Amino acid sequence: MSWFYDTIRTSIGKKLLMALTGLCFCLFLIIHLIGNLTLYGGQELFESYVKHLHALGPLIRVAETGLLTLAIIHVSTGCFLVWQNWMARPVRYQVNKNAGGRTIGSWTMPYTGFIILIFVAIHLSNFHFIDHDRQTVFQAMTATFTFLPYVIFYTLAVVVVAVHVSHGFWSLFQTLGANHPKYMPAIRGLGILFSLLVAAGFGFIPAFVGFIMN
Amino acid sequence: MTAKTINLTLKVWRQGRGEPIGRLETCRAENISKDMSFLEMIDVVNEQLTKDHQEPIAFDHDCREGICGMCGAVVNGRPHGHERETTLCQLHMRHFSDGDTIVIEPWRARAFPVIKDLVVDRSALDQIIQAGGYISVNTGGAPDANSLPIPKDTADAAFVPAACIGCGACVAACPNASAMLFVGAKVSQLSLLPQGRPEAAKRVSSMVRKMDELGFGNCSNETECEAECPKGISIIQIARMNREFFKARFS
């Protein structure tokens, strides 16, 4: 196993960890989004989705443990990289100018990542760590989304996720070595499309719940 | 007709030998011909400084025709200045206007300590090459030219990263001070050719390890490097290095 540790310890190894865990989170976002789309079909459809999901029982536990492990790897590796990269330039430039390579997504990665971490914690405490016998997920959601400051926070957080993904998506392909002049423009385009879908799909939920359902 | 000469204000990073930190100092560059290169402009300034019994600005240079990789400074926040695919020695003063203020700083990275003013120690890049950026030919005379057929496409593909002059602008441009574009170019160039294949796995592993050891940052795909590379080398070379690295480590 020492070869494995040796490999992930290198800068490319850490990059690989970020890319693979990031890829899993992208897949998770897709599944989460598809699930949440049932909401746009009305309360009944959404509640039956929640029921079916919870009926998976032990599988859900496995998925949760998996996601938690991925999160720990992604966040700790990310923190380590930020620290190392900061150390790599002890004296900063007096004048900073971009040549056009950086995007809002790319230069804000550590900050958006940090905001997402906080958001996920709050999000889980609102919908996951609640007494599911006393309150259904749907009730918890309608209750939370009537609180305006939370709606604003939620919507902004979703935008932040989209910004994070706008760099993360194409970036993971580059890291995995899948950069080809023929396909890279398509991958980049897909990344933008994906982040827009995430922003729209999740972002309109509070408005939908608040204005249309009530 | 527009004037043939311009006057500029320079803010240059001055740092004496052995000084832990320097500072930006202001000086004037008067009557600079627009046909001069950036380095010739500094030559003129240095002559004036010498006449005024002041220390001239130390800067690196050699070929002055964009092929050796010796020159380089960050001009107004851009390595080698704002012109695309241009080394500092090939940047001409016609790209500046009369009355401009130009801030000139050295490459900044922990792995590139400042020696004096704009001169930095880039031997870290040499150490990466020493770790594996070569092919071992241990015996025999020069082989016949066509004994090892290489398709033109392959030769061309290898030549793209081989254009790297090792100036270090990618490190200077990278927000993380990473040397991935340099290492990616060197690994790619050799891995594309049959002569480089036998040692490909060992090469990529040891060059990457050396790069990490020397305190360069990690690549986060900001792509500033390819935008600043005077030879227009793309991050496709980094992707190829990653493939080579995974091949080497996971097989």
Ligand code: FES
């Ligand atoms: S002095 Fe040789 S590349 Fe500029």
